[in-house]
Amino acid sequence: MKCLECSDQLLAYLEGELSVDERQxxxxxxxxxxSCRSLLDEISKTCQSLDELPKPSExxxxxxxxxxxxxxxxxxxxxxxxxxxRRKKSWVWSVTRNGYAQAAIIVFAFLIGILVNxxxxxxxxxxxxxxxxxxxxxxxxxxxxxxxxTQTSAVERLRGLEWLSExxxxxxxxxxxxxxxxxxxxxINVRFAALETLDTYAEKEEVRRxxxxxxxxxxxxxxxxxxxxxxxxHAEKDSLPILIQISQDANEDETIRELAxxxxxxxxxxxxxxx
Amino acid sequence: xxxxxxxxxxxxxxLFERYCGMLYSFFMKRTQEHSLSEDLTQEVFLRVLRxxxxxxxxxxxxxxxxxxxxxxxxxxxxxxYTKSEILNEDLxxxxxxxxxxxxNQPDVEACRSEDTALLYQALEQLSEEKRQIVIMRRIxxxxxxxxxxxxxxxxxxxKVRVCRAVAELAKHMxxxxxxxxxxxxxxx
Ligand SMILES: [Zn+2]
Numbered sequence: 001m002k003c004l005e006c007s008d009q010l011l012a013y014l015e016g017e018l019s020v021d022e023r024q025x026x027x028x029x030x031x032x033x034x035s036c037r038s039l040l041d042e043i044s045k046t047c048q049s050l051d052e053l054p055k056p057s058e059x060x061x062x063x064x065x066x067x068x069x070x071x072x073x074x075x076x077x078x079x080x081x082x083x084x085x086r087r088k089k090s091w092v093w094s095v096t097r098n099g100y101a102q103a104a105i106i107v108f109a110f111l112i113g114i115l116v117n118x119x120x121x122x123x124x125x126x127x128x129x130x131x132x133x134x135x136x137x138x139x140x141x142x143x144x145x146x147x148x149x150t151q152t153s154a155v156e157r158l159r160g161l162e163w164l165s166e167x168x169x170x171x172x173x174x175x176x177x178x179x180x181x182x183x184x185x186x187x188i189n190v191r192f193a194a195l196e197t198l199d200t201y202a203e204k205e206e207v208r209r210x211x212x213x214x215x216x217x218x219x220x221x222x223x224x225x226x227x228x229x230x231x232x233x234h235a236e237k238d239s240l241p242i243l244i245q246i247s248q249d250a251n252e253d254e255t256i257r258e259l260a261x262x263x264x265x266x267x268x269x270x271x272x273x274x275x
Numbered sequence: 276x277x278x279x280x281x282x283x284x285x286x287x288x289x290l291f292e293r294y295c296g297m298l299y300s301f302f303m304k305r306t307q308e309h310s311l312s313e314d315l316t317q318e319v320f321l322r323v324l325r326x327x328x329x330x331x332x333x334x335x336x337x338x339x340x341x342x343x344x345x346x347x348x349x350x351x352x353x354x355x356y357t358k359s360e361i362l363n364e365d366l367x368x369x370x371x372x373x374x375x376x377x378x379n380q381p382d383v384e385a386c387r388s389e390d391t392a393l394l395y396q397a398l399e400q401l402s403e404e405k406r407q408i409v410i411m412r413r414i415x416x417x418x419x420x421x422x423x424x425x426x427x428x429x430x431x432x433x434k435v436r437v438c439r440a441v442a443e444l445a446k447h448m449x450x451x452x453x454x455x456x457x458x459x460x461x462x463x
Binding site for chain 2: 007008011012017039042045046047049050051052053054055056060061063064065163166
């Protein structure tokens with residue numbers, strides 16, 4: 001065996017990707033060739049360093065596929081809506097009785113799609129193109145994040161929440177999705193993450209009001225405890241009545257009762273100080 | 276890519292498989308944060324998805340892709356910088372420090388070692404084709420069969436190519452280590 005042939009197979013040799021015969025031939029050559037041995041050593045060291053680097057997670061590809069299908073279904077949905085919109089107009093209806101009109105509508109919707117795309121490309125060449133891109137991306141991302149929340153894998157749902165908290169959009173749809181995750185998600189980590197995300201919106205009064213309401217609905221004790229802490233942290237005095245109620249409820253989890261007692265005292269004190 | 280531009284969204288999945296590792300490493304070199312790098316990689320592809328219509332097919336898909344990646348990276352730094360500034364001003368005290376600190380843990384600590392920076396630097400000295408296969412095989416840990424499917428070429432050939440690329444990478448590392456006293460690694 002020549003050095004060139006040997007050196008090309010050293011990685012496969014290290015990785016155990018060679019047949020017994022091929023392996024034997026490399027072993028034979030290595031036993032009598034210093035330079036190939038030192039190359040083997042270098043390749044092995046480099047591989048070790050590469051192994052120590054962080055790896056992208058396997059779910060990264062899956063996540064992108066999920067985003068892609070979300071985008072796809074959103075696109076079809078968009079075209080359908082557009083068709084419905086057109087159908088409402090009477091002139092379209094009158095033509096619809098002729099068989100080909102259905103096709104015409106689809107072509108029409110398609111053309112509008114192209115026009116929208118075209119105008120985007122034109123704007124892109126302008127100075128403020130980044131703003132346009134950012135806005136559109138934000139809605140695309142919101143859409144994707146929301147659709148991730150409906151995935152069966154908890155990891156995907158967590159990633160959806162992570163995205164939402166990063167995007168920091170104040171849409172009703174997002175908030176509703178978060179309340180829903182907080183109360184109904186089968187995975188406790190997802191519930192925690194939903195609460196954490198809601199924490200970033202808790203500056204808003206309506207969000208706090210909703211969270212006080214949610215305190216009246218059943219949830220896991222750990223989540224309820226975090227919810228109470230959140231409300232105290234945001235000094236939400238409107239939670240006082242329900243907290244007092246919880247602290248006196250014999251059916252409540254004992255830890256929750258203690259926490260509610262303590263919290264209502266803190267809030268009461270804040271209230272008194274204000275007066 | 277022409278297919279993807281024409282609306283065949285499945286093609287984007289294949290492109291993702293082909294380039295996500297390279298983009299991930301691109302961002303890891305620059306941000307040193309694992310989950311951030313994954314997110315930014317995803318963001319690049321969302322842009323490809325949204326703006327595939329504006330791509331002119333002159334065979335420079337990779338150039339276009341990494342152009343987007345660089346934009347996103349600049350954008351991220353800009354935003355991150357402004358954010359910490361605002362935090363500093365608004366909250367001043369403990370909370371601000373706490374929030375900034377959590378961003379730099381623990382991912383960053385783990386891989387900010389000089390050797391890692393050097394390795395990423397050496398990786399970028401490889402040609403794109405070589406970098407791609409080294410990353411796929413040794414960072415993404417894909418099998419040769421999977422790589423053969425994604426890249427549409429023979430597995431046997433890939434074994435040799437990756438081996439040569441790793442040998443070259445070893446050489447680059449050697450040179451960089453020699454130069455180390457004169458040039459700080461990880462700097463661009
Ligand atoms: Zn030899």
